[in-house]
Amino acid sequence: MREAAFVKQNKDKWLEFERELGTKTTIPPKKISELYLEVTDDLSYAQTFYPGSNTAIYLNDLAAQAHQKIYTNKKEPGNFLWKFYAEDFPKMFYRFQKQLLLSFIIFAVFVTVGAFSASSDASFVRAILGDAYVNMTLENIEKNDPMAVYKQMGELDMFLGITINNIRVALTAFTLGILAGLGTAFVLMQNAIMLGSFQYFFYQNGMLWESARTIWIHGTIEISVIIIAGCAGLVVGKSILFPQTFTRLTSFVKGVKNGLKIVISTIPFFIVAGFLEGFVTRLTWMPDWLAIVIIGLSLLSILFYYVYYPIYLNKKENLNAKQLHSV
Structure with missing residues (x-):
């Protein structure tokens, strides 16, 4: 599938996902996990067939935002600074x-x-x-x-x-x-x-x-x-x-x-x-x-x-x- 066709086919879904991530309300963990799986699947496809493209970069950014949202929703105990330096920042810096x-x-x-x-x-x-x-x-x-x-x-x-x-x-x-x-x-x-x-x-x-x-x-x-x-x-x-x-x-x-x-x-x-x-x-x-x-x-x-x-x-x-x- 050509990249343009791939984008056209999935664009509405990605934009909806981006709007969901931008809301200030807490998204149910189940829903965001489902969206996360879809976008990582699309990301895997884009990295395979369109490596280094704007589409792959965009999807990688969406996946990172989704992961952060999931991470926040979990409300795991622990030191915030430790999590930033040990996990959140290195994943972003990639x-x-x-x-x-x-x-x-x-x-x-x-x-x-x-x-x-x-x-x-x-x-x-x-x-x-x-x-x-x-x-x-x-x-x-x-x-x-x-x-x-x-x-x-x-x-x-x-x-x-x-x-x-x-x-x-x-x-x-x-x-x-x-x-x-x-x-x-x-x-x-x-x-x-x-x-x-x-x-x-x-x-x-x-x-x-x-x-x-x-x-x-x-x-x-x-x-x-x-x-x-x-x-x-x-x-x-x-x-x-x-x-x-x-x-x-x-x-x-x-x-x-x-x-x-x-x-x-x-x-x-x-x-x-x-x-x-x-x-x-x-x-x-x-x-x-x-x-x-x-x-x-x-x-x-x-x-x-x-x-x-x-x-x-x-x-x-x-x-x-x-x-x-x-x-």
């Missing part, structure tokens, strides 16, 4: 893997641009990082303590300051998504160019490994979560540019809600990154193997929660839906 990849690509490209520019123009690093920082770091290198900057503030003050600043950057990347995603791309570009020129500066002074094994103790999570916040902004931008079957306003509201959930998901990671920068990064005497373990665990935690776990939950939910439908 739909935004492409935006996450795009955010990563934008960041990686401009890290390269920053490093290349620093290698081509001796004044570029000073223009990006500032004369005061460059001069201070050169003095620290001469004193054989290149990472002394992380020891200047008290642990708690640095932890709080860094955490608040990182959350501010994340909120900025998310908020500027209203500029059709261009504002988000600009925030990613700024931070990426700074990182690229920063790392090249240490490479130029023969301190690449010393800087990397120290900075990435906190930077692995910090940079990863800035990229994820960029994903949130791109979700908002996409909702404006490509509303799909929704009105532009409805699509925008959905995009803002989803983007905000993504930003909220990053807060615990920013707290961890702030703790590492305030209390651990300053321990420059720690052995290389320990720094590598911290960096490795940080990277694995990010990849697990934002890549593997959403895919795992989505596959599990689809399998359960098919099994339930076949009964």
